[in-house]
Amino acid sequence: MSPIRRLTDAQPTLATVAERAGVSRQTVSNALNNPELLREDTLARVQEVIAELGYTPNRAARQLRTRSSHMIGLRFEPAPEGTSNALMDRFVHTLVEATAKTGHHIVLFSGDPDDPLDGYDELLRATAVDAFVITDTYAGTPQADLLHGVGAPFVTFGRPWEDPSARHPWVDVDGARGGELATEHLIEVGHTRVAWLGWERESRIGEDRRTGWRRALDAAGLDATGLGVRTTDNVDAARMAAHELLEDGRTTGFACVSDTIALGVLHALAERGLRPGADIGVVGFDDSLGAQVTWPGLTSVRQPLEQVAIEIVDLVNTVLSLKAVANPARMLEPTLVVRRSTLRDG
Amino acid sequence: MSPIRRLTDAQPTLATVAERAGVSRQTVSNALNNPELLREDTLARVQEVIAELGYTPNRAARQLRTRSSHMIGLRFEPAPEGTSNALMDRFVHTLVEATAKTGHHIVLFSGDPDDPLDGYDELLRATAVDAFVITDTYAGTPQADLLHGVGAPFVTFGRPWEDPSARHPWVDVDGARGGELATEHLIEVGHTRVAWLGWERESRIGEDRRTGWRRALDAAGLDATGLGVRTTDNVDAARMAAHELLEDGRTTGFACVSDTIALGVLHALAERGLRPGADIGVVGFDDSLGAQVTWPGLTSVRQPLEQVAIEIVDLVNTVLSLKAVANPARMLEPTLVVRRSTLRDG
DNA sequence: GCCTACTATTGGATCGATCCAGTCCGTACC
DNA sequence: GGTACGGACTGGATCGATCCAATAGTAGGC
Numbered sequence: 001m002s003p004i005r006r007l008t009d010a011q012p013t014l015a016t017v018a019e020r021a022g023v024s025r026q027t028v029s030n031a032l033n034n035p036e037l038l039r040e041d042t043l044a045r046v047q048e049v050i051a052e053l054g055y056t057p058n059r060a061a062r063q064l065r066t067r068s069s070h071m072i073g074l075r076f077e078p079a080p081e082g083t084s085n086a087l088m089d090r091f092v093h094t095l096v097e098a099t100a101k102t103g104h105h106i107v108l109f110s111g112d113p114d115d116p117l118d119g120y121d122e123l124l125r126a127t128a129v130d131a132f133v134i135t136d137t138y139a140g141t142p143q144a145d146l147l148h149g150v151g152a153p154f155v156t157f158g159r160p161w162e163d164p165s166a167r168h169p170w171v172d173v174d175g176a177r178g179g180e181l182a183t184e185h186l187i188e189v190g191h192t193r194v195a196w197l198g199w200e201r202e203s204r205i206g207e208d209r210r211t212g213w214r215r216a217l218d219a220a221g222l223d224a225t226g227l228g229v230r231t232t233d234n235v236d237a238a239r240m241a242a243h244e245l246l247e248d249g250r251t252t253g254f255a256c257v258s259d260t261i262a263l264g265v266l267h268a269l270a271e272r273g274l275r276p277g278a279d280i281g282v283v284g285f286d287d288s289l290g291a292q293v294t295w296p297g298l299t300s301v302r303q304p305l306e307q308v309a310i311e312i313v314d315l316v317n318t319v320l321s322l323k324a325v326a327n328p329a330r331m332l333e334p335t336l337v338v339r340r341s342t343l344r345d346g
Numbered sequence: 347m348s349p350i351r352r353l354t355d356a357q358p359t360l361a362t363v364a365e366r367a368g369v370s371r372q373t374v375s376n377a378l379n380n381p382e383l384l385r386e387d388t389l390a391r392v393q394e395v396i397a398e399l400g401y402t403p404n405r406a407a408r409q410l411r412t413r414s415s416h417m418i419g420l421r422f423e424p425a426p427e428g429t430s431n432a433l434m435d436r437f438v439h440t441l442v443e444a445t446a447k448t449g450h451h452i453v454l455f456s457g458d459p460d461d462p463l464d465g466y467d468e469l470l471r472a473t474a475v476d477a478f479v480i481t482d483t484y485a486g487t488p489q490a491d492l493l494h495g496v497g498a499p500f501v502t503f504g505r506p507w508e509d510p511s512a513r514h515p516w517v518d519v520d521g522a523r524g525g526e527l528a529t530e531h532l533i534e535v536g537h538t539r540v541a542w543l544g545w546e547r548e549s550r551i552g553e554d555r556r557t558g559w560r561r562a563l564d565a566a567g568l569d570a571t572g573l574g575v576r577t578t579d580n581v582d583a584a585r586m587a588a589h590e591l592l593e594d595g596r597t598t599g600f601a602c603v604s605d606t607i608a609l610g611v612l613h614a615l616a617e618r619g620l621r622p623g624a625d626i627g628v629v630g631f632d633d634s635l636g637a638q639v640t641w642p643g644l645t646s647v648r649q650p651l652e653q654v655a656i657e658i659v660d661l662v663n664t665v666l667s668l669k670a671v672a673n674p675a676r677m678l679e680p681t682l683v684v685r686r687s688t689l690r691d692g
Numbered sequence: 693g694c695c696t697a698c699t700a701t702t703g704g705a706t707c708g709a710t711c712c713a714g715t716c717c718g719t720a721c722c
Numbered sequence: 723g724g725t726a727c728g729g730a731c732t733g734g735a736t737c738g739a740t741c742c743a744a745t746a747g748t749a750g751g752c
Contacts, residue, residue: 011471013708024732029710039730056471060415061708063406064737071453076442089435096422096456105474107417108452110442125357125402128451235639260639267641293581293606294640295613359738370702375740385700407738410707 012053021049032057063127072099072316073129075119076108077136088135091157094309095133102317104130117146124152131316133157144168153319155312159329161204169315169328171308175205178301178334179212182255182283185299185336187220189344191253191281195227195245197238197265198257206230206257209285213255227251231261238264239271246272252280259284259291262298266341276341287337297339304332358399367395378403409473418445418662419475421465422454423482434481437503440655441479448663450476463492470498477662479503490514499665501658505675507550515661515674517654521551524647524680525558528601528629531645531682533566535690537599537627541573541591543584543611544603552576552603555631559601573597577607584610585617592618598626605630605637608644612687622687633683643685650678 010016018025023046030037031046038046049055063069074095096106107129111118116136120143123129131153134143144166147154160166179196186194196213199206210228217224231241238261245251246268256262262284266276274280276296284291287302311330318325364371369392376383377392384392395401409415420441442452453475457464462482466489469475477499480489490512493500506512525542532540542559545552556574563570577587584607591597592614602608608630612622620626622642630637633648657676664671 011473014710015708025708026710026733027731030731033710037730042730054471056468058410058708059472059474060406060409061737062710064404064410064708064739065710067737069406076439092454093422093456096454100456106454108438108442108454110439110446122402125400126405127357128405263639263641270641288635290636290639293609293636295609295616360740361738371738372703372740373701376701379740383700388700404738407707408740410709410738411740413707 011058012055013058014055017046017049017053017055020053021046067127068130068320069128070104071107071129072104073107073109073120073123073132074135075111075132077110077113091135091305091309094306095313098310098313099316102313104313104316106133116142120146120152121150124150130320131155133312133316153316155315155319157308157312158205159331167328169319169325171311171315171330171332173303173308173332173334175209175334176212176215178285178303179209179255179257180216181212181334181336182285182299182301183213183216183253184220185338185342186253186255186281186283187216187222189281189342192222193227193251194222194253194255194281195229195251196224196255196257197241197261198228198230199233200230209257233258233260235260235264235267238262239267240264242268243272246274246280254280254282256282256284259286259288259298259300262300262341263290263294266294266298277343278345281344282341283336291337291339297341299339299342300337301334302337303334307332357404358401359404363392363395363399363401366399367392413473414476414666415474416450417453417475418450419453419455419466419469419478420481421457421478423456423459437481437651437655440652441659444656444659445662448659450659450662452479462488466492466498467496470496476666477501479658479662499662501661501665503654503658504551505677513674515665515671517657517661517676517678519649519654519678519680521555521680522558522561524631524649525555525601525603526562527558527680527682528631528645528647529559529562529599530566531684531688532599532601532627532629533562533568535627535688538568539573539597540568540599540601540627541575541597542570542601542603543587543607544574544576545579546576555603579604579606581606581610581613584608585613586610588614589618592620592626600626600628602628602630605632605634605644605646608646608687609636609640612640612644623689624691627688627690629682629688637683637685643687645685645688646683647680648683649680653678 014025014028018028021028023042027038027042028046031043031050035043059070074092092106099106107123109119109123120132132147134154134156135158144154144156144160148168154168156168156170157172159170159172160168183194194213194217196210198210201207214224229241229245231237238256242254242265254262254265256265262282265282269276269280276282282298284298284300287300291298291300311332315325315328360371360374364374367374369388373384373388374392377389377396381389405416420438438452445452455465455469466478478493480500480502481504490500490502490506494514500514502514502516503518505516505518506514529540540559540563542556544556547553559574560570575587575591577583584602588600588611600608600611602611608628611628615622615626622628628644630644630646633646637644637646657678661671661674
């Protein structure tokens with residue numbers, strides 16, 4: 001490809017290329033950005049010199065002039081220890097790949113965990129990023145207000161729960177459909193008392209998933225009384241909640257709002273000598289690594305994170321090109337990954 | 347803090363601030379970069395105007411002039427599906443926080459998975475990053491040669507296995523010590539036949555960890571014959587290898603090269619009705635989320651990833667400041683997190 | 693009072709790209 | 723032959739910071 005060249009050597013610039021090709025700087029610039037303006041032979045000649053010198057436009061100079069950095073900001077929060085939803089890995093990777101296709105890059109930044117707005121303004125004022133991707137909308141989206149206020153482009157992963165009239169572009173996964181898929185599957189394999197282990201009532205996402213559970217039970221004409229339980233998102237709380245439900249010996253299906261909670265149920269089963277799958281059906285949510293590697297394998301609702309990332313990048317590009325966004329809200333469907341925790345002949 | 351201001355408004359520049367404060371541009375620049383050069387009252391006046399206008403220096407302009415972007419590149423590979431080592435999460439987050447302290451940011455990029463060099467050169471030539479952090483040194487470090495060749499600063503997470511004479515800065519965790527910790531612990535709780543489940547012989551990291559197991563056995567005067575097994579890094583392969591070792595009923599301790607493999611052992615125990623902890627001791631490696639949430643809790647060797655990130659950033663800063671690096675190689679100690687998979691009275 | 697030394701501050705040039713307002717030239721038209 | 727037109731290309735100005743050399747101002751020494 002391009003010849004290796006020490007950085008301490010003079011890097012070639014537009015002017016270098018122009019001189020070598022016997023044209024003006026503007027013509028080289030056009031060769032890169034508007035090749036259709038050049039005569040065929042001129043274009044070929046310029047491109048040849050570019051390849052020969054291993055020239056790449058200087059991002060800083062371009063950024064200064066065009067006022068666009070081709071960088072997209074993402075505030076990066078780690079998954080809390082002890083929960084299994086490190087699913088951002090898959091999402092971020094696809095995001096990086098998808099943005100690379102249009103010459104963009106992802107810039108990570110951090111901020112005070114207690115202040116969801118921290119960090120955004122600084123990057124904006126420094127014109128370091130063109131747009132933001134926002135992922136933590138479960139806590140409401142104060143970022144949206146801030147960014148909308150300063151006129152900065154952004155796309156969220158997660159719908160604007162608290163303000164359905166918000167017009168900003170977003171991509172989300174239909175959580176209710178996920179809860180429904182999980183519950184339908186448990187009913188299909190023969191469970192008639194299917195419990196829901198969910199998050200606290202304040203969680204919009206948790207309540208959304210729960211409605212799917214309820215919908216599936218209603219459709220099958222099954223009773224939900226006493227089966228909808230709310231708990232906090234950790235293994236131990238879930239384990240104890242499961243014990244309580246298992247006490248009467250009648251509840252045999254567990255649809256859970258997260259893999260963490262589902263793993264708590266598995267702990268309870270192990271402590272009672274019950275077999276996941278054969279005796280009790282358990283379904284988690286997120287298809288995290290924990291679901292994949294735990295024994296005997298946890299059936300789980302999988303979010304199409306790769307597709308989410310692709311749609312987000314598409315929306316970002318649309319917004320940045322200043323086109324009106326025809327359809328700024330996109331809802332994607334989750335799928336169910338079946339493993340042994342719901343196989344009765346396990 | 348600073349007033350909210352639409353991006354479509356004119357952003358304040360150095361010149362704006364200078365005019366408002368009644369000083370020259372250079373003085374404002376000094377107020378930011380060399381405040382000790384200013385008289386106290388001048389400094390105060392300039393800072394006041396900066397705060398009042400909500401001024402932040404334009405990164406592109408600064409970058410163009412100083413030839414440094416304050417960006418650090420990190421090629422981002424996702425953890426393969428089905429393995430539990432999504433530990434990069436912890437590492438990357440600390441990396442982001444530590445770099446933020448010196449005004450740097452992490453830029454993610456991707457590359458052809460088959461070409462470990464892909465992506466680096468392009469970012470360099472565009473002067474988009476000042477340095478790189480390289481994490482995947484287990485496959486050798488061709489990146490080091492490339493970057494060294496072009497004179498680009500970088501620090502690796504992982505020592506240069508194939509070329510111990512390499513002089514580049516690196517940070518690593520003592521894997522042999524980790525294997526030793528795991529094995530010593532198993533011996534301490536009473537196991538006398540402690541097996542090692544490791545990766546293929548080609549893995550330098552795997553062999554390193556294995557030497558610690560061997561060292562601990564030797565120190566305790568225990569026999570290692572037939573107990574060192576190599577397998578591939580997935581749950582199923584490990585499960586089968588564990589079954590084979592359990593066949594004779596004498597092996598009661600398992601030190602594993604990864605949590606994935608340790609989870610495979612747990613699967614085998616479940617299938618044989620053996621109790622982790624009480625009957626068989628199992629130790630994993632990496633303290634991944636899987637180790638934390640699986641039943642009954644997996645004892646695991648934990649790498650100080652946060653500290654690794656901090657040391658890496660420290661080295662990056664040293665290299666970037668063009669100081670000679672006094673100690674370009676730093677080895678950190680892992681710790682052992684004890685959970686129920688090695689508790690005999692579980 | 694004059695020179696030196698040093699501090700505080702200034703203004704022009706510069707980094708490398710793109711924007712903008714042209715110039716040049718060949719062709720078509722009346 | 724003169725004019726209009728449009729495609730191909732050019733060169734100065736510009737983005738917003740920092741570098742550099744130079745200039746006021748201030749204190750100290752003899």
